[in-house]
Amino acid sequence: MARIISGDAIAADLGRRTAERRAARCKTPSRPRRTPMRACESTLTIGITALEVLADIGIEPDEIGRRQPLRLDVSLGLASEAGATLANTIDYRRIAALADELAEERVELIETFARRLAxxxxxxxxVVTATVMVEKPRALHRGIARAEVSLVAR
Known part of the structure; x- marks a missing residue:
């Protein structure tokens, strides 16, 4: 005798079997809700975005000796013990001051500027990681030149 099964029953059975297959493929056992947190190493990331400096930068004859705007994004990864107090973090103004100091030096390439700042x-x-992105808005007539450098302390 043939059985008639509703579409809802078929969908429920298919959903149950799919969930069972997924659970069987899962290699990590589910953890109880009250498991103590494992020890982990963390990194705090701080940074500044869209910092503008005027730098003596470029390789074209009309760029030499002429200060041009650069737009900087700087992201710093700090060691796990950092950030608890002002004494063990980095003041954002310090990043800006270093960028201003580097902008005073003659540099040919934005890649070099980014590396020196990092x-x-x-x-x-x-500081355990430093990522610096430099944009030079006037480098192209129809776009913005950009270089990014990421360094990791060893």
């Missing part, structure tokens, strides 16, 4: 930040206590 290296300077990485020399500070607690």
């Amino acid at each position: 290296e300077g930040c990485l020399a500070w206590p607690f």
